[in-house]
Amino acid sequence: MILATKVFFTSFVFGFILFPYFIKLLKKISKDGQPIRSCGPESHLITKKNVPPMGGIIILTSSLLPILLWVQLTPEILLLILITLFFALLGFIDDYLKLKTNHYRGLSAKTKILIQFIVALVGVFILKLYSAECFTKTSLFKGVIIDFGYLYVPFAAFVIVGSSNAVNLTDGLDGLAATQVITSFAFLGLIAYITQADMNITLFCIAFIGAILSFLWFNTHPAKIFMGDVGSLSVGAALGLTSVLIKREMLFAVIGIIFVIETLSVIIQISYFKYTKFKYGEGKRVFLMAPMHHHFEKKGWSENVIVMKFWIISIICSVFTITFLL
Amino acid sequence: MILATKVFFTSFVFGFILFPYFIKLLKKISKDGQPIRSCGPESHLITKKNVPPMGGIIILTSSLLPILLWVQLTPEILLLILITLFFALLGFIDDYLKLKTNHYRGLSAKTKILIQFIVALVGVFILKLYSAECFTKTSLFKGVIIDFGYLYVPFAAFVIVGSSNAVNLTDGLDGLAATQVITSFAFLGLIAYITQADMNITLFCIAFIGAILSFLWFNTHPAKIFMGDVGSLSVGAALGLTSVLIKREMLFAVIGIIFVIETLSVIIQISYFKYTKFKYGEGKRVFLMAPMHHHFEKKGWSENVIVMKFWIISIICSVFTITFLL
Numbered sequence: 001m002i003l004a005t006k007v008f009f010t011s012f013v014f015g016f017i018l019f020p021y022f023i024k025l026l027k028k029i030s031k032d033g034q035p036i037r038s039c040g041p042e043s044h045l046i047t048k049k050n051v052p053p054m055g056g057i058i059i060l061t062s063s064l065l066p067i068l069l070w071v072q073l074t075p076e077i078l079l080l081i082l083i084t085l086f087f088a089l090l091g092f093i094d095d096y097l098k099l100k101t102n103h104y105r106g107l108s109a110k111t112k113i114l115i116q117f118i119v120a121l122v123g124v125f126i127l128k129l130y131s132a133e134c135f136t137k138t139s140l141f142k143g144v145i146i147d148f149g150y151l152y153v154p155f156a157a158f159v160i161v162g163s164s165n166a167v168n169l170t171d172g173l174d175g176l177a178a179t180q181v182i183t184s185f186a187f188l189g190l191i192a193y194i195t196q197a198d199m200n201i202t203l204f205c206i207a208f209i210g211a212i213l214s215f216l217w218f219n220t221h222p223a224k225i226f227m228g229d230v231g232s233l234s235v236g237a238a239l240g241l242t243s244v245l246i247k248r249e250m251l252f253a254v255i256g257i258i259f260v261i262e263t264l265s266v267i268i269q270i271s272y273f274k275y276t277k278f279k280y281g282e283g284k285r286v287f288l289m290a291p292m293h294h295h296f297e298k299k300g301w302s303e304n305v306i307v308m309k310f311w312i313i314s315i316i317c318s319v320f321t322i323t324f325l326l
Numbered sequence: 327m328i329l330a331t332k333v334f335f336t337s338f339v340f341g342f343i344l345f346p347y348f349i350k351l352l353k354k355i356s357k358d359g360q361p362i363r364s365c366g367p368e369s370h371l372i373t374k375k376n377v378p379p380m381g382g383i384i385i386l387t388s389s390l391l392p393i394l395l396w397v398q399l400t401p402e403i404l405l406l407i408l409i410t411l412f413f414a415l416l417g418f419i420d421d422y423l424k425l426k427t428n429h430y431r432g433l434s435a436k437t438k439i440l441i442q443f444i445v446a447l448v449g450v451f452i453l454k455l456y457s458a459e460c461f462t463k464t465s466l467f468k469g470v471i472i473d474f475g476y477l478y479v480p481f482a483a484f485v486i487v488g489s490s491n492a493v494n495l496t497d498g499l500d501g502l503a504a505t506q507v508i509t510s511f512a513f514l515g516l517i518a519y520i521t522q523a524d525m526n527i528t529l530f531c532i533a534f535i536g537a538i539l540s541f542l543w544f545n546t547h548p549a550k551i552f553m554g555d556v557g558s559l560s561v562g563a564a565l566g567l568t569s570v571l572i573k574r575e576m577l578f579a580v581i582g583i584i585f586v587i588e589t590l591s592v593i594i595q596i597s598y599f600k601y602t603k604f605k606y607g608e609g610k611r612v613f614l615m616a617p618m619h620h621h622f623e624k625k626g627w628s629e630n631v632i633v634m635k636f637w638i639i640s641i642i643c644s645v646f647t648i649t650f651l652l
Contacts, residue, residue, distance in 0.1 A: 005649035012642065175634070213638055220634040304630040308501070308546040312539055316338065323331035 007066040007203050008210040015062035015214030019055070023218065023225050026052030029099075051223050054095050055215055056231020060088055063211035071203045075130045076245050080204055080238060083123050087164055087237035090115065091229030116164060120157035120237070124244065128153060138247045141325045156244045163240030163252070164233045166259035169266055169291045171232040173303050174221035176293060178212050179311045180258050184239050185209050187255045187318040191326060192246045201245055208238065221303045251325055255318045258310050265292040333392040333529050334536040341388035341540030345381070349544065349551050352378030355425075377549050380421050381541055382557020386414055389537035397529045401456045402571050406530055406564060409449050413490055413563035416441065417555030442490060446483035446563070450570065454479060464573045467651045482570045489566030489578070490559045492585035495592055495617045497558040499629050500547035502619060504538050505637045506584050510565050511535050513581045513644040517652060518572045527571055534564065547629045577651055581644045584636050591618040 027050075064081065071077055090112065128135050136152035137145050148155050171177035189205030192198055212235070218224040227235070236259075243252035253260055269290035277283035288298035296306050353376075390407065397403055416438065454461050462478035463471050474481050497503035515531030518524055538561070544550040553561070562585075569578035579586055595616035603609035614624035622632050 001649060005645060008645060009642075213641070217635060217638055220631050222628060222631070302548060305546050305548070309543060312543055315539070316335075319331060319334060323327060 003070060004203060004206050007070055007207050010066035010069070011063045011207045011210030012214045014065055015058055015211045016217065018058045018062060019214060019218050019225065022055070022058050023052060026054060026225070051226055053099070053226045053228035054092070054230050055219065055225040056088060056091065056227040056229075056234060059208075059211045059215050059227060059231050060084065060234060062214065063207040066210075067204055067207045071207070072200050074198070074200055075127065076198060077200050077204060079123055079127055080201075080241055080245070083120070083160065083241050084234045084238040086119050087116065088230050088234035091168075091231070091233035094233075095228045095230050113161060113165065116161045116233075116237075117157055120160040121153060123241070124153050124156040124160070138249055140250050156249070159244055159249045159252070160237050160240035162263070163243070163256070163259065164236035166256070166263040167236030167239065168229060168232040170259055170262045170293070171227060172291060173293050173297075173307055174223040175216060175219050175304070175307045176310060177227060177232055177235075178216040178219050179307060180256070180314055181235050181239065182209055182212050182216070183311065183314045183318055184252070184256050184259075185212070185242075187322060188239065188242050188246065188248070188252065190322060191248055191251065192242075194322070194326065195246065195248075198245065201242060204238075205242065208235065221307070248326075251321050254321045254325060255314070257317045258314050262291040262293065265295065266290045329396060330529060330532050333396055333533050336392035336395070337389045337533045337536030338540045340391055341384055341537045342543065344384045344388060345540060345544050345551065348381070348384050349378055352380060352551070377552055379425070379552045379554035380418070380556050381545065381551040381553040382414060382417065382555075382560060385534075385537045385541050385553060385557050386410065386560060388540065389533040392536075393530055393533045397533070398526050400524070400526055401453065402524060403526050403530060405449055405453055406527075406567055406571070409446065409486065409567050410560045410564040412445050413442065414556050414560035417494075417557065417559035420559075421554045421556050439487060439491065442487045442559075442563075443483055446486040447479060449567075450479050450482040450486070464575055466576050482575070485570055485575045485578070486563050486566035488589070489569070489582070489585065490562035492582070492589040493562030493565065494555060494558040496585055496588045496619070497553060498617060499619050499623075499633055500549040501542060501545050501630070501633045502636060503553060503558055503561075504542040504545050505633060506582070506640055507561050507565065508535055508538050508542070509637065509640045509644055510578070510582050510585075511538070511568075513648060514565065514568050514572065514574070514578065516648060517574055517577065518568075520648070520652065521572065521574075524571065527568060530564075531568065534561065547633070574652075577647050580647045580651060581640070583643045584640050588617040588619065591621065592616045 064084075067077070067081065073081075094112070136149055137147045138152070138155075139145055167177055167181060170180055185205040185208050189202045189209070192201040192205070215225075215227065215231075219226070239252070239256070243249045265287055268286050272286050273283040287295040289295050293306050293310070297303065301309075390410075393403070393407065399407075420438070462475055463473045464478070464481075465471055493503055493507060496506055511531040511534050515528045515535070518527040518531070541551075541553065541557075545552070565578070565582070569575045591613055594612050598612050599609040613621040615621050619632050619636070623629065627635075
């Protein structure tokens with residue numbers, strides 16, 4: 001209990017102290033801030049100019065500090081740290097290129113996902129070598145267990161990469177990704193605690209909650225800083241791998257329902273557009289705009305209404321998950 | 327665990343279904359909504375017109391339903407229900423008078439507080455008759471216990487009335503009181519659970535969390551409904567009495583730090599104004615405007631930034647409380 005709080009306060013206070021300096025520093029470096037996706041709502045081009053990105057760097061710094069200090073560095077925790085840092089690096093390169101060249105396009109989407117998938121595969125494979133026979137088994141709902149066999153390693157890699165990119169897609173409104181990620185870490189950490197899977201994983205989650213709570217202080221609409229790809233990709237990968245380590249990948253899909261919906265909305269939008277274009281010669285859309293949060297923005301919901309309602313949805317789904325599905 | 331979730335979902339779903347109908351109904355009854363305090367920021371006169379008050383009625387309906395269904399009606403729970411309903415009635419009369427006459431002034435502040443104090447006194451006194459000898463003892467921090475003796479009953483009544491009016495003062499921005507009350511109920515309920523004071527009290531808290539979460543859905547800025555005095559006075563009294571029942575009145579002052587700050591800001595503002603007026607012939611102010619949240623509004627913080635930052639503060643203080651002060 002005391003240890004958990006120590007981890008929580010260290011990451012929170014550390015982040016809280018660092019962010020103001022970091023924001024000043026970034027503003028000095030770049031006068032224009034992160035170029036906004038040209039496919040987002042028009043209003044974002046004005047309101048979200050000059051907001052520095054790369055807040056993820058401080059999120060990671062302030063959450064990894066207490067982890068390195070007080071969490072036992074088991075193979076699982078080491079892998080969590082390494083995977084998180086690798087996805088952060090990939091995001092950083094992307095953020096940096098965007099900032100430097102002032103065009104939105106960083107690496108191509110396919111290249112990025114391919115690299116991510118290979119790294120996740122390698123990571124999970126190494127983990128498999130260290131783990132017991134039952135590693136390929138995972139829990140569905142209510143203790144129903146299935147054995148993925150050889151398919152488990154690619155499945156786990158898919159969860160990590162999927163989660164990473166889902167958080168990245170969700171990170172389109174001030175405070176949206178932060179609030180969602182806090183809920184997910186809180187309930188995954190709680191599951192790790194309840195099932196006594198691994199107390200170190202709970203501490204890992206708590207460290208991130210503290211850091212992201214301090215980030216949220218500055219990221220609430222109107223945001224003073226964004227987490228950037230360096231933040232969303234790494235935090236998303238950490239969440240995905242956490243769900244893999246506690247063998248609750250399916251439950252994570254319910255806890256992180258917003259991530260799933262956001263991702264599906266993009267897939268549906270693009271697929272339907274391509275399909276209708278192929279069939280009728282003219283592309284049609286299902287949503288006013290994808291990802292989902294832009295759809296509601298177009299419908300006239302204000303930014304923080306969407307954030308708050310999505311947060312309530314994720315809390316409700318998470319409570320449902322730990323009571324009825326665990 | 328299952329019972330707690332049943333209580334939570336019942337109050338949430340019930341509130342979630344009722345609020346839209348209630349909002350429509352209230353809009354029909356009153357075309358103008360709650361008259362806004364003339365002492366608030368000017369912008370509120372425009373933005374907060376036409377928002378119906380009295381959301382507290384649905385908060386109470388949907389939280390009391392699962393309590394009556396599934397919580398054991400011990401003397402403590404009965405008193406909680408009765409005190410909550412009485413403060414709700416007082417708030418309702420106030421809300422109704424305001425709505426009907428379309429002037430802000432309801433009952434005079436002194437009359438209200440006097441009535442509240444007498445009722446709280448009677449309530450706590452009855453509780454004392456039912457309780458063990460140690461009823462007059464209460465925990466300070468870290469298990470340090472002091473015995474208030476004969477002073478305990480008026481002290482407990484003061485906590486209830488103070489809490490009730492503090493929540494009432496805090497209820498000045500969309501979502502502010504709701505988020506604060508959720509945190510307080512969550513951590514008081516958690517303390518009741520950890521100290522094994524009374525599981526029924528934990529369930530009572532959970533019922534309110536569910537109901538207020540559904541209220542928050544509609545109360546997020548821009549609000550579709552306010553809780554009104556019927557909500558803030560009753561919920562505040564419920565919080566105060568809860569802290570009395572689990573004998574953690576002092577810890578509640580830390581968990582509910584925002585309520586304390588809001589109330590102190592009003593007291594300081596008025597006292598200093600009167601003092602300087604008496605001494606120098608001209609009244610001076612400490613804050614740009616009281617309660618505290620209006621001070622920050624005047625400083626240019628947007629409504630939801632204040633709500634989110636106050637929420638983060640209360641979460642941090644609450645985590646601190648249960649780890650280091652309990």
